[in-house]
Amino acid sequence: MHPIAVLLVQRIALSLLLLLAVSVLIFVGTEILPGDVARVILGQGATEQAVENLRREMGLDRPAITRYFEWLFNALQGDFGVALSNRRDIATAIGQRLGNTMFLASVAAAFAVPLAIFLGLLAVRYQNRWPDRLISGITLTAISLPEFLLGYIIMFVFAVQLGWFPSVSSIHGGMSFGQKLYAVALPAMVLTLVVLAHMMRMTRAAILNVMQSAYIETAELKGLRKLTLIFRHAMPNSIAPIINVVMLNLAYLVVGVVVIEVVFVYPGMGQYLVDHVARRDVAVVQACGLIFAAVYIGLNLVADLVSILTNPRLRHPK
Amino acid sequence: MNDQFRYLLTRAARGSLDRRAFMGRAAALGVSGAMANTMLATAVRAEGPRRGGHLTVGLQGGESTNSLDPALAASQVPYMYLRACGDTMVNVNPDGTLDGRIAEEWSASPDARTWTFRIRSGVEFHNGEPVTPEDVAQTLRRHSDEESQSGALGIMRGITGISVQGDSVVLETDTPNADLPYLLADYHLVIQPNGGIDDPAGTVFSGAYRWVEDQPGVRHVLERFDGYWDDSVGHFNSVEILVINDGTARTSALQSGQVQLINRVEPRTAGLVSRAPNITVHSTAGKGHYVFIMHCNTAPFDNNELRLALKYAIDREDMLDRILRGFGSIGNDTPINEAYPLFDASIPQREFDLDRARHHYERSGHDGSPIVLRTSDVAFPGAVDAAQLFQETAAQAGIPIEIRREPGDGYWSEVWNVQPFSASYWGGRAVQDQMYSTAYYSGADWNDTRFFNEDFDRLLIQARGELDVALRTEMYSEMGMMVRDEGGLIAPMFNDFLDAQNDQIAGWVENPNGEMMNGFAPVLMWQA
Numbered sequence: 001m002h003p004i005a006v007l008l009v010q011r012i013a014l015s016l017l018l019l020l021a022v023s024v025l026i027f028v029g030t031e032i033l034p035g036d037v038a039r040v041i042l043g044q045g046a047t048e049q050a051v052e053n054l055r056r057e058m059g060l061d062r063p064a065i066t067r068y069f070e071w072l073f074n075a076l077q078g079d080f081g082v083a084l085s086n087r088r089d090i091a092t093a094i095g096q097r098l099g100n101t102m103f104l105a106s107v108a109a110a111f112a113v114p115l116a117i118f119l120g121l122l123a124v125r126y127q128n129r130w131p132d133r134l135i136s137g138i139t140l141t142a143i144s145l146p147e148f149l150l151g152y153i154i155m156f157v158f159a160v161q162l163g164w165f166p167s168v169s170s171i172h173g174g175m176s177f178g179q180k181l182y183a184v185a186l187p188a189m190v191l192t193l194v195v196l197a198h199m200m201r202m203t204r205a206a207i208l209n210v211m212q213s214a215y216i217e218t219a220e221l222k223g224l225r226k227l228t229l230i231f232r233h234a235m236p237n238s239i240a241p242i243i244n245v246v247m248l249n250l251a252y253l254v255v256g257v258v259v260i261e262v263v264f265v266y267p268g269m270g271q272y273l274v275d276h277v278a279r280r281d282v283a284v285v286q287a288c289g290l291i292f293a294a295v296y297i298g299l300n301l302v303a304d305l306v307s308i309l310t311n312p313r314l315r316h317p318k
Numbered sequence: 319m320n321d322q323f324r325y326l327l328t329r330a331a332r333g334s335l336d337r338r339a340f341m342g343r344a345a346a347l348g349v350s351g352a353m354a355n356t357m358l359a360t361a362v363r364a365e366g367p368r369r370g371g372h373l374t375v376g377l378q379g380g381e382s383t384n385s386l387d388p389a390l391a392a393s394q395v396p397y398m399y400l401r402a403c404g405d406t407m408v409n410v411n412p413d414g415t416l417d418g419r420i421a422e423e424w425s426a427s428p429d430a431r432t433w434t435f436r437i438r439s440g441v442e443f444h445n446g447e448p449v450t451p452e453d454v455a456q457t458l459r460r461h462s463d464e465e466s467q468s469g470a471l472g473i474m475r476g477i478t479g480i481s482v483q484g485d486s487v488v489l490e491t492d493t494p495n496a497d498l499p500y501l502l503a504d505y506h507l508v509i510q511p512n513g514g515i516d517d518p519a520g521t522v523f524s525g526a527y528r529w530v531e532d533q534p535g536v537r538h539v540l541e542r543f544d545g546y547w548d549d550s551v552g553h554f555n556s557v558e559i560l561v562i563n564d565g566t567a568r569t570s571a572l573q574s575g576q577v578q579l580i581n582r583v584e585p586r587t588a589g590l591v592s593r594a595p596n597i598t599v600h601s602t603a604g605k606g607h608y609v610f611i612m613h614c615n616t617a618p619f620d621n622n623e624l625r626l627a628l629k630y631a632i633d634r635e636d637m638l639d640r641i642l643r644g645f646g647s648i649g650n651d652t653p654i655n656e657a658y659p660l661f662d663a664s665i666p667q668r669e670f671d672l673d674r675a676r677h678h679y680e681r682s683g684h685d686g687s688p689i690v691l692r693t694s695d696v697a698f699p700g701a702v703d704a705a706q707l708f709q710e711t712a713a714q715a716g717i718p719i720e721i722r723r724e725p726g727d728g729y730w731s732e733v734w735n736v737q738p739f740s741a742s743y744w745g746g747r748a749v750q751d752q753m754y755s756t757a758y759y760s761g762a763d764w765n766d767t768r769f770f771n772e773d774f775d776r777l778l779i780q781a782r783g784e785l786d787v788a789l790r791t792e793m794y795s796e797m798g799m800m801v802r803d804e805g806g807l808i809a810p811m812f813n814d815f816l817d818a819q820n821d822q823i824a825g826w827v828e829n830p831n832g833e834m835m836n837g838f839a840p841v842l843m844w845q846a
Contacts, residue, residue, distance in 0.1 A: 050465060086385035086534060087519065093382070096533075152566055159574045167570040168376070168577070170537055170560055265562045265571075267536040275381040275535055 004315055007308060015301045022293040023075075027068050029289075030282045058084070071286070080287040085279045090287050093272065098291065100171060101268040104184050105253035108191035113246055116196050120203025120242075121230050124211065136204075139197035151190045151263040158186055169264040187264040191257060195249040202245040206238035213237075240307035247303035254299075255292045323347050327361045355595060355821070358846075367825060371845030373554045376568045376577035380561030382535030387518040388506050389461060389468035394581060394833070395561055397505050399538050401837035402557055403444075404508025404523040407435060407454065408499050410748060410836065412829040414659035416499055420454060420509050420524070421487075430494035430783045435502075436486045442545045443511055444521070444528040451482045456513025458489070461506060466518075470506035473752065494783025496790065500659075500748045505837060526552030526841050535561055540840075553825075553844035569818075572597060578823045579843075581833050583816040585643040585699075591818060601645050602815040602828050605657045605746025605753075608641070608698040609649075610691065610708065612806035613768040616738040618689065622804055623682035628689075629668060630675035631712040634810045640707065641700040645816055649809030652798045653744055653753050657812075657830035660750060660787065662795035665802065675715035688720035692733050696726035697741035704810070705741055735766045742766065743813075748831070750794050754778055758801060767806030774800050822846055 059067055074081065080090035119139070123132040142150065159167035165185040175183065210216065211234055219233050258270025269288060276284035308314045323344065330340035344354035379394025388400055407421040418424070421435040441449040458480050461468040468474070477498075479490035491498060511522055521529040526548070527540035538559040542552050560577060562568040565584045569591055571577045583591055583599055592599040612619035612628070619625060634648040647655065650667055693705040702723060709719040724733050724740075734742050747753040756762055759778055760770045774797055781793040801807060815833035819826060825843040829836040835843075 050467075053465075083383065085383035086387075086390070088385075088534070155567070155570050160570050163574060166576050167567065167574050168560060168562060172531070172533070172537065262564050263567055265560065265564070265567055267533065271535065272382045275383050278381070279383045281383060 004308070007314075008305060011301060011304055011308075015297050019294060019297050022297070023072055023290055024068070026286055026289040026293070027064075027071065030286055031064055075287070075290060081283050083276065083281055083284050085276065085281045085284075090284055094269070094287060094291065097267060097269045097272045100266065101254055101257075101270070103171075103180065104187060104191070104257070104266060104268060105250065107181065107184055107188040108195070108253055109250055111188065112192040112195050112249070113199065115192065116199035116246075117203050117242065119196070120200045120207065121227070121235070123200065123204045124207045124230055124234075125226050127208065132204075135200065139193075139200050142193040143197035147190065147194055147259045148263050150193060151187070151260055154186055154190055155263070158189075167264070169266045171267070184266070187257075187260050187266055190260055190264075191253060195252065199242070199245050199249055203238075203242050206241040207234045210234045210237045236310065239310040243306045243310075244303045247299040251296050251299045254295045323349060327357060330358055330361070351595065358821075367550075367553050367844040369553050369555075369844070371554050371823075372556050372558065373579065373823060373840055373843070373845070374558045374560060374577045375840060376560050376562040376571045376580040378563050378565070378568060378582040380535050380559075380563065384534040385519050386521060386529075386532060387514070388508050388510070389466045389470070389514075389518065391506055392469055395538070395559060397832075398581075398834060398837050398840070399540070399559055400505050400508050400523075402525060402527045402540055402559075402840045403521075403529060404510075404525040405441070406505070406507050406509070407502045409838070410500060410503045410831050412827060412831070412836075416503070420449060421499075421502070424499055426496070426498075426785070428785075430496045430498075430785055431491050433489045433491075433498050434483070434486050435489070435499075438547070439485065441524055441547045443524045444543055444545075445511070446545070447511060449509055449524050451485055451487050453511055453513060454487050454509055455480050455482050456515055457507065457509050458487070458502075458513070460513040460515055460518075468506055470504050472756070473501045473504055493779060495751075496782055496785055497749045497751045501752065503748060527554075527557055530556070537561065551841050553842075554840065557840045559840075572818055572820060575820065575822075579817070579819045579834075579839060581815075581817050583818045585645045585816065588643065588645060588816050588818075596821045597818055598821070598826075599816060599818045600826060600828070602817070602830060602833070603647055603655070603657055603812065604815050604830050604832065605655065605812070606744065606815075607649055607653060607655070607746070607809050607812045608701070608704065608741075608743050609653075610705075610739070610741055610808040610810070611734075611767050612808070613738040614804075614806040615768040615770065618682070618684055619738055619806060621682045621684070623678045624684055625806060626803070627675045627678035627682060627715070627717060628712065629808055630671045630678060631715045631717055632708050632808060632810050633670040633711045634668075635670070636711075637704055637707050638811045641704050642811060642813055645814040646811045647814075649811050651802045651805065651807055651809050653746070653757065653801070653807065653809065654750055654794070654798055655812050657746070658750050658753075660791045660794050662791060662798065665795060665798055668802065670711070672711075672715045675712070675717065679715060679717050684717075686718065688718045689739065690720050690722055691739050691741070692722045692724050692737050693741040694724045694726050694729045694733070696729050697734075698743040698813075701741040708810075735764065750797075751778070751782055754797060758805070769801065769805050769807075771800060771804065819843075 055061055078091055080094065082088060083090055119135050123135045126132045155167045158165050166183055169183045169187050171180050171183050207230060216229065216234060219229050257268065258274055260266065261268045261270045273288040326340055326343055340358065341351060341354055345351065377395050377398060381393065384396050388404065391397060391400055405419045407419060409417040409419055411417050420438055420441060422438040424433060424435040426433050437451045437454055443449060460466050461470045462474040462477060476491050476493065476495060477489050478492050481488045489498065509524055510520065514520065526543060526546050528543040530541050531539040539556065541556040542554065546552055562571055568580045569583065569587060572580045573594060588599050591597060612625055614620060629651055638644060638646050638648055650665060654661055656663060691705055693701045695702060705721050709721055712719045733740050747756060755778065757764045757766060758769050758774065759765065760775050777793050777797050781790050784790045784793065817834055822845065823843050824846040827835055827842065
């Protein structure tokens with residue numbers, strides 16, 4: 001088998017193993033929470049009988065190992081059980097929420113990633129001159145402001161003052177793709193600003209690093225235009241660090257945007273998880289934990305694979 | 319005013335001319351914007367309710383854990399959607415009288431222990447089935463059951479017998495209870511087919527609107543139920559409730575016109591919000607109040623002189639201005655205000671009086687050690703600041719208060735009702751009896767001031783069985799005086815409900831029983 005195929009299979013297997021380990025951690029974590037889960041759910045006023053009923057219903061009277069494998073097996077088939085708080089099917093609810101989260105993340109990423117890389121290239125092209133400083137200044141200001149403040153400012157300007165976009169980004173099944181895009185314009189804008197600086201700075205640093213190399217000097221001497229040089233010659237060799245940062249930010253767009261969800265009333269995963277943590281709804285917390293972990297591991301796997309594939313030394317190991 | 323303007327006004331009020339066009343033409347006729355706006359609002363009110371339109375409400379207090387099961391409702395969004403989709407036996411009117419809904423009329427036995435409610439005929443559930451006395455009885459039974467975890471369990475405990483007799487439901491109580499019909503207005507007690515025993519979280523109710531879409535924590539959509547028995551309510555074609563828990567987001571949504579109605583405007587921004595020409599902020603005096611509670615049985619608060627000293631040492635007016643920005647009214651160290659039926663307004667108001675505070679403090683013989691007051695951000699909005707204001711005014715009377723700030727997590731289990739002196743809040747109850755029974759009766763679980771007074775308990779029980787309104791008012795007045803002068807409650811202020819609407823809807827009526835017209839705004843308002 002081609003060594004690269006072996007490498008890929010190894011990586012994927014390793015990721016699956018990691019996910020399994022995370023699932024154990026999540027299960028044990030919710031298991032060792034202080035106090036009896038059934039009692040926590042029912043509150044202080046619960047009668048012994050009610051607690052006993054709920055314990056049996058949740059299967060808490062059986063050994064933890066059995067319950068773990070049952071949970072894992074069902075989860076692999078897409079069955080996360082029902083929420084303890086309102087008896088709704090978790091998989092259906094998460095399906096909707098995850099879809100929404102992914103939609104917002106994709107829209108934000110579709111703007112943010114190309115923009116960040118382009119701005120990074122531009123910053124290298126005009127290194128230490130005013131375009132570079134302007135780009136760095138603006139993106140660093142945006143990342144330094146707390147997300148909610150940035151959200152409020154953008155909401156005030158674009159929704160309240162100008163009235164261009166809605167301040168409530170609530171989307172639902174009955175909306176067309178265009179309507180959805182219009183609805184998420186403001187949160188996508190804020191998220192773009194939030195993740196821009198990190199990716200832009202990393203692009204700039206990684207390319208500048210390569211720009212010191214001798215082959216770049218050669219290219220320069222042979223008379224290539226600066227932007228062509230950066231794009232065609234410097235960029236391919238700095239893809240690995242850039243892709244790593246991009247993936248990290250994509251993961252953030254999926255799992256870390258609860259504040260933006262609250263500000264723009266967006267029905268994503270974050271708010272769903274927080275609501276259920278507040279009600280000690282263990283089943284939902286486990287499901288969300290597993291999905292978030294899978295997103296992180298998956299995106300990191302992609303980052304690894306891309307850096308391997310773009311690096312000739314890793315692609316053709318001696 | 320010329321005829322042309324009057325013609326425009328009528329057309330705009332009937333809705334055949336939209337507001338923007340009306341304003342434009344009014345301006346062309348030389349009528350100022352503000353003037354035209356006011357006249358339009360008056361004309362719309364005069365035209366009366368109109369059918370049609372879509373209402374979008376932005377509400378705080380919804381979670382993705384919400385259920386349609388009325389027994390489990392505990393926050394603002396379920397409260398509002400249950401009011402819109404369901405019907406209770408009775409409603410409490412803004413003036414404190416009762417309005418029969420599912421129950422058409424009712425009567426009590428002379429000892430006020432057996433109540434007979436005749437169920438209205440011709441009322442339909444959303445699935446077309448008739449609402450029967452059996453459905454009503456089953457609903458009450460389900461909420462009386464410990465297993466249902468119903469939020470109405472506390473008020474159902476006193477009901478010992480529920481039975482159906484012909485077209486009536488008969489309720490028996492363990493002690494006389496002249497207020498029983500008021501308790502049945504609780505929003506948990508909406509009638510469900512067979513009491514919801516088969517399907518507690520089902521979508522079938524009997525209210526003015528029926529369910530279209532239910533996404534907990536996100537949005538709830540309802541449409542008008544055409545088979546509703548009372549066509550004087552439920553004017554919108556459809557009602558959409560958007561869960562907007564963030565205060566700034568809620569205000570922005572109203573300002574940008576995405577929603578027409580919001581609850582819980584923050585007191586610090588209410589002034590700014592109401593400055594916009596098309597937005598009205600409604601400040602409604604309600605029954606909720608912010609309190610500092612002392613345990614009457616724990617040193618040093620077991621000394622009434624010290625309790626009085628602390629009651630005189632609090633500057634209520636100042637606190638109302640600073641903590642609630644004036645959106646409230648000052649309290650009188652009783653949990654009752656004019657929003658309650660049978661309130662006695664002649665009880666003298668307790669004033670801020672440093673001399674008296676000093677006098678009572680000296681008589682108490684307190685050793686001068688700091689008095690620990692526990693507070694937290696979750697006790698009520700601004701509770702930490704309020705405690706500091708209290709500390710400062712008390713210091714002027716020579717009373718040393720030490721503030722201990724407690725974490726919000728666990729405040730309601732570790733501090734409130736446990737520690738002898740803490741900050742807290744009460745949401746108020748339907749009637750005086752319910753408020754006093756919940757928190758001031760010697761045997762109450764939530765007697766958070768540890769107020770044990772035999773005379774008070776005796777009066778409370780006696781008032782329950784008293785059907786003569788004048789005599790009851792007198793009894794409640796006497797009880798109010800007892801709590802005010804001997805109790806452990808310092809109630810510096812009652813907070814107002816702050817709701818806001820824009821000018822696309824009309825028909826707001828002040829209702830002290832709860833925010834958003836006691837939850838009935840979507841049912842009673844109409845499109846302007």
